[in-house]
Amino acid sequence: MSAETARAVLGAEWTKLRSVPSTLWTLLPAFAVSVGIALSFGLVLRGAYDDLRPESKASFDPVGSGFNGLRLGMIALVVFGVLTVTSEYSSGTIRASLAAVPRRGLFYGGKLVTATAVAFLVSLVTVLITFGTAQAAIGSTHNASLTDEGVPRAICGAVLYMTLLSVFAMGVAAMVRSAAAALGVLVPLFFMLSEILNNIPGVRTVAQFLPDAAGGHVLRLVPREDTVLGPWTGLLVLSLWTAAAVAGGHVSMSRRDA
Amino acid sequence: MIEVENLSKRYGRTLAVDRLSFTVRPGRVTGFLGPNGAGKSSTMRMILDLDAPTSGRIRVNGGRYRDLRDPLRHVGSLLEAGSVHGGRRARDHLRWLARAGRIPESRVREVIELVGLQSVAGKRAKGFSLGMGQRLGIAAALLGDPGILVLDEPVNGLDPEGVRWIRGLMKSLAAEGRTVFVSSHLMSEMALTADHLVVIGRGRVLADLGMTEFIERNSRSHVRIRTPEPERMRDVLTAAGARVRQADDGFLEAFETDAARVGDLAAANGLTVHEVSTWSASLEEAFMRLTAEATEHRAGAER
Incomplete structure (x- = not known):
């Protein structure tokens, strides 16, 4: 594969992505929800901090609390990841795409790289503004600042967490080829199942390894005590999930008829 | 290619x-x-x-x-x-x-x-x-x-x-x-x-x-004849080897012959003819026949 071919594929995918606004609009809630929740949650904390019990004060995590909204906002990034892939199938564009770029791996790679770059940028902006908004809302007495220990890690980790979940969604979408099927699996998993399972003590030993739960540790400054995973090991687990989904998508892309 | x-x-x-x-x-x-x-x-x-x-x-x-x-x-x-x-x-x-x-x-x-x-x-x-x-x-x-x-x-x-x-x-x-x-x-x-x-x-x-070959091979034409003496005409044509049928509109339709031959036969037998024309079967019919045969053949072979 020449560099020119790779440039052509990336250019085509970027043109595709830009030219369907409905897909790009799905990214807006990622930002709006994350920042909105950070703001309201932060303001509530500012008012309620003094009434907290001493043990809650001791374990108060301004970064983790401020990033609570990301767990909701990332659903939009998951939807974006899914739609980027499945719209090829629902619209029939896949036939034109593969006629133009018949090497499946090249096409799939080009699509994923382009969409991942967009997801990364949106995550970066969202995380930074979410952090800033949350800390401003919490107020200077109890908040965290960029230079505090662990904060740069939490911010970088949060960007990677959101981006990886979006890529995971792209891989799953490439396997099932339908938005309904992909979102039918991913949204309940991330929204409810993972949360519920991780609150059942016995099940938690296994459920902590679910993609969003494992990756979520990096969002916190103060680690949870009921897990064997740390911020980076958790992110590694999420990376493995993502690699598996992308590989599964690649197999489906290469082997199945378009 | x-x-x-x-x-x-x-x-x-x-x-x-x-x-x-x-x-x-x-x-x-x-x-x-x-x-x-x-x-x-x-x-x-x-x-x-x-x-x-x-x-x-x-x-x-x-x-x-x-x-x-x-x-x-x-x-x-x-x-x-x-x-x-x-x-x-x-x-x-x-x-x-x-x-x-x-x-x-x-x-x-x-x-x-x-x-x-x-x-x-x-x-x-x-x-x-x-x-x-x-x-x-x-x-x-x-x-x-x-x-x-x-x-x-x-x-x-x-x-x-x-x-x-x-x-x-x-x-x-x-x-x-x-x-x-x-x-x-x-x-x-x-x-x-x-x-x-x-x-x-x-x-x-x-x-x-080739398209021309397909047309030649598959277009079956017939001759339509209007005559006041259909019975005699039918006998003459049948004797000459043509297949004849009576159309609903009163015309005779002769297959496996052509307009010139029909004219010659009419003249030789002193028959009155009001109209003789050649009708070509449409290619659509030829195509339908071709695919229908294949379908029947295949359906038979599979069972």
Whole structure:
């Protein structure tokens, strides 16, 4: 594969992505929800901090609390990841795409790289503004600042967490080829199942390894005590999930008829 | 040139394409004719490497489609089901294709003008009529100025003016030395555009021959005769070896003979004749007969 071919594929995918606004609009809630929740949650904390019990004060995590909204906002990034892939199938564009770029791996790679770059940028902006908004809302007495220990890690980790979940969604979408099927699996998993399972003590030993739960540790400054995973090991687990989904998508892309 | 060799495709338990072999040559329009469900679209998808053959192989300009360097510059295609995202503007659809195929952006405007979509090029495709969508698909096929065109039912949805336009376009593309492979389920459409015919039914080649040859071989004509003495005329014709039947409108219809012979026989026997004319069976009927025979034969063989 020449560099020119790779440039052509990336250019085509970027043109595709830009030219369907409905897909790009799905990214807006990622930002709006994350920042909105950070703001309201932060303001509530500012008012309620003094009434907290001493043990809650001791374990108060301004970064983790401020990033609570990301767990909701990332659903939009998951939807974006899914739609980027499945719209090829629902619209029939896949036939034109593969006629133009018949090497499946090249096409799939080009699509994923382009969409991942967009997801990364949106995550970066969202995380930074979410952090800033949350800390401003919490107020200077109890908040965290960029230079505090662990904060740069939490911010970088949060960007990677959101981006990886979006890529995971792209891989799953490439396997099932339908938005309904992909979102039918991913949204309940991330929204409810993972949360519920991780609150059942016995099940938690296994459920902590679910993609969003494992990756979520990096969002916190103060680690949870009921897990064997740390911020980076958790992110590694999420990376493995993502690699598996992308590989599964690649197999489906290469082997199945378009 | 497209060479299809012993091609088969199975979808689950259905054998959609069954040991198909034929060659599509440059410089002429090759019609790919068959009833709906005969395997035309499947074959075209396999030519473009969209579907993998169960067995057999296809060579496009001597190699596999996926190994072509810049495939859009070699093969332009229009597939039946459509391949345009409704949320995308027509111009943007051509633009990303141009990027992917490493085709100069200036070509986008050229093909838009060529297919007459200037006025809607900035509109999103979901508002397009079937005919406009077809024109956009043809613009996409022509984008890379390819030597081979694979068109699945291109006249579908076009208005009469559009149909005439696409016929002329296909002929002129073939006259320029390009390979034009076009499918249809309508014999009448093929009769007007194709120079060569590949007829398939139930996934198998039923005929692979020149259009003129097909017409000569398959058009059965008969002579219609109006006469005040039908009984005597029938006897004379039958004695001369023709097959005669009485039509509902009072005419006699004579098969396996021709108008000149009918005239001679009438004169020799002193018969009064008011009208003698030759009627040709339509090619559509010939095509139906051909595919119906194949279907019956296959259905019998399978059981």
